[in-house]
Amino acid sequence: MGLAAPVKTSTEVIEFLNRALNEAIHTDEFKTRMAALGMTVPGAADNTQEKFKAFLQSETNRQGELAKSVLAKTSKLAPAKP
Numbered sequence: 001m002g003l004a005a006p007v008k009t010s011t012e013v014i015e016f017l018n019r020a021l022n023e024a025i026h027t028d029e030f031k032t033r034m035a036a037l038g039m040t041v042p043g044a045a046d047n048t049q050e051k052f053k054a055f056l057q058s059e060t061n062r063q064g065e066l067a068k069s070v071l072a073k074t075s076k077l078a079p080a081k082p
Helices: 012-023 028-036 049-077
Strands: none
Touching: 012 028, 012 049
16 A cells, blocks of 8 residues: 655655554554455555555556557457548
């Protein structure tokens, strides 16, 4: 889980937000609500800004490849333009 912030946000602010997020998501109430939705809460050691950044990059790459694949398949299905 993570939050996004503007590029020039200071390290101090990012660290503060990360600590606050980890405190919030590790409450019993939050964990219970997530469990009811079939979700799990990552451990604090797994919920770092570096890991979230890597996750976002990975998802961006994965979704980009998916979009390219869909575009390639649909362009083959489209009728030829006169």
